Amino acid sequence: MSEPTATAPASILRIALDAPLRRLFDYRAPTGATGIVPGMRVQVPFGRRELVGLVIEIVEQSAVPDARLRSVTAILDTEPALNPTILGLVRFAAEYYHHAIGEACATALPAGLRAGRPLDEREPRWRLSDLGQTALAAKPRLGARQRILVDQLTRRDCVDLTDLEALGEGGRQALRGLVAKGWVDSYEVSSEGSAPSAGNIGERPTPTPAQLVAIDAIEAAIGDFAPFLLHGVTGSGKTEVYLRAIETVVAAGRQALVLVPEIALTPQAVARFRARFDVPIAILHSGLTDSDRLSMWRLARTGRAPIVIGTRSAVFVPLARPGIVIVDEEHDASYKQQEGFRYSARDLAVLRAQREKVPIVLGSATPSLETLQQATLNRYQLLSMPERAGAASIPRITVIDLRIHEERHGIATPTVMAIERHLSAGGQVLIYLNRRGYAPTLFCPGCSWAAPCEACDARMTVHMRRQQLICHHCGAQAPVPFACPRCSAELRPVGQGTERIEDGLDELFPGRPVVRIDRDTIQGRGEIEQALERVQSGEARILVGTQMLTKGHDFPDVTLVVVLNADQGLFGTDFRASERLAQSIVQVAGRAGRASRPGEVYIQSACPEHPLLQRLVTEGYEGFAQSALAERAAAGWPPYARLALLRADAPERTDALGFLEAARRAAPTEYPVRLLGPVASVMERRAGRYRAQLLVESVQRAALHQFLTHWLIQVEKLPEGRKVRWSVDVDPLEVT
Ligand code: ADP
Ligand code: ZN
Ligand code: ZN
DSSP states (O other): OOOEEEEEEEEOOEEEOOSSOOSOEEEEEEOOOOOOOTTTTEEEEETTTEEEEEEEESSOOOOOOOOGGBBEEEEOSSSSSSSSHHHHHHHHHHHTTTTOHHHHEEEEEESHHTTTTTOOOOEEEEOHOOOOOOOOHTTOOOOOOHHHHHHHHHHHSSEEEEEHHHTOTTHHHHHHHHHHTTTTTEEEEESSSOOOOOOOOOOOOHHHHHHHHHHHHHHTTTTOOOEEEEOOOTTSHHHHHHHHHHHHHHHHHHEEEEEOOGGOOOHHHHHHHHHHHOOEEEEEOSSOOHHHHHHHHHHHHHTTTEEEOGGGGGGGOOOOOOOEEETTOOOOOOBOOOOOOOOOOHHHHHHHHHHHHHEEEEEEESHHHHHHHHHHHTSSSEEEEOOTTTTTTOEEEEEETTTOOEEETTTTTHHHHHHHHHHHHTTTEEESOOOOOSBBEEEEETTTBBBSSSSSSSSEEEEEETTEETTTTTOOOOOOOOOOOTOOOEEEEOOOOOHHHHOOOOOOOSSSOEEEESSTTSSSSSHHHHHHHHHHHHHOOEEEGGGGGGSOOOOOOOOEEEOOTTHHHTOOOTTHHHHHHHHHHHHHHHTOOOOOOOOOOEESOOOOOOHHHHHHHHHHHHHHHHHHHHHHEEEEEETTTEEEEEEEEEEHHHHHHHHHHHHHHHHHHHHSSSEEEEEOOOEEEEETEEEEEEEEEESSSSHHHHHHHHHHHHHHHHHGGGGGGEEEEESSSSOO
């Protein structure tokens, strides 16, 4: 008889590794290691490589045979990189979206930490040197950004990364200039340490009665979980409500997490926060270098930055002392990641607030139908601000019937006259068209040939400036042909893109400078700043652009907004097409008349009697939303049902569909879910691959998830899966 062993069983660390596998990997803890907790990073051998992974669980035993169990090479952290709340959030998200836990963790960790850089490190700071003090006393000539820097250096003794980021593109260069002169020294401080005091509060307007109600409600909720929908028309002062709530949170020594759509995170937006709060503001967006991103992340985690503003993935940033979460423009599609780990930052933000016991404010002029539904059910407290703040009034909407009016360059005569009127009165004009390029089709009048993309079921878009045909779906490019390849007739660009409209505007309104804002003219943050600067300075009189124009920017002198073609969204195939269209129209209309000048909106349509347009014009977004929700209820679409989409694509049509058919056959039958499909996607071929989908629908969220859990285990084993790429999308934004 053997004695039971006296030593404690060796601990097994269950590790998440950045791999597309829905499982954890077991490793032996190093002998004698103590103090290991979930959320710490470790270095482990994996095949012949060494990887950085995250400890998810610590257990006594592994199903892996002892002989095959390898040991962790090193423990990289002395405290968890992801605190228990964030780790819990990531684990929940991996389960809810049925995605590999390792990839979910990789989304939450900055690249620098995934590469093994230390959790805390000294951070760069800059201060005036003695030489600088003397030199600046003589008031030398400085650039605009240098002047701001010098002002901050004098007032606050130092500047840090958040100050540089707030200056935008030229910030670093401005600083380098001062350092080169020897006027500024750099030094380093620990990113650990207490948060700075609340700091000075900048000038602020007296709240309107509606703002007061909202501010009071949010402030009363601080200290516990409370979800709010702040539904306020554009210009009603939602940002002002956020700023006040943040003020209270920061004064109480807590942190505010503000999520914004990708494109909205411009220096202008940040400037508003900076003007109000004299505290470090950590900014997290996709344009940061890995190193800066890690620095910002550290400022958030240690609590040194009382305010953290970020795009989608910032929902996973740990905060030392969480106080409030704000999701601005909560309806924005960029909150849902559309590839890989398909999570919704907005939905996770609500869960996060619940777990951190803080209030969350979802703000929008055009809330998603899902969120409106939650407010209707009293799960979210509705805070309404139906009127504009300050002197601005709600713009008047006119629908222009494209069937009865003559058009020049895609602009109908009454629209041309309205533009002329507003320009002459000193207003700026904004023209919205959600289609970039010169023309969506290159057409042959001789034989009806239309330049197709070789790899997609789509036409090539004509880009005149670049003399290229470009496929907007796969990126394929080709030179613009001189003549029809089939009959040699002369080819004609058909339809309007922003580039063509820009040319047309030059012709119709000579001497009125036009600025175009779309993905072809704006590539980096620097370019959007420059373009916005041309608008703000008043140099540009007409703005033409895509979706990019609808988000967050404030154009106080724009008095007329033109929606060139509303019909693209009226007849979309997706069940969300009309919601998206209504949101775009209302958002872009909201850019008009933001200051004291009254605004007007012209919407051009070949179908002005369409009920959606009518509702929108006569009853506003609320009226539209009511009828759209009724339609969704009748059709059994979200928010009245839960969806998941199994997508597959393959070089062969039969493989994509064959896999989904096999998946359908493998589906467990005991759950109350409906399977719809498989069917080919609306655009079946993209980038040379055939695409198909199988929709899963249920009225019960829990049932859908139990089904998915069981089903996906089977789906993963299907031999048909080896010939395709497949993915699951829970709560998909698009089902075409
Ligand atoms: P939203 O975020 O709802 O679009 P903003 O907060 O940007 O609205 O406010 C719109 C404009 O009204 C801004 O120029 C802002 O400075 C101004 N504003 C906001 N609140 C007030 C107020 N209480 N009194 C005067 N002006 C205000
Ligand atoms: Zn032809
Ligand atoms: Zn293509």
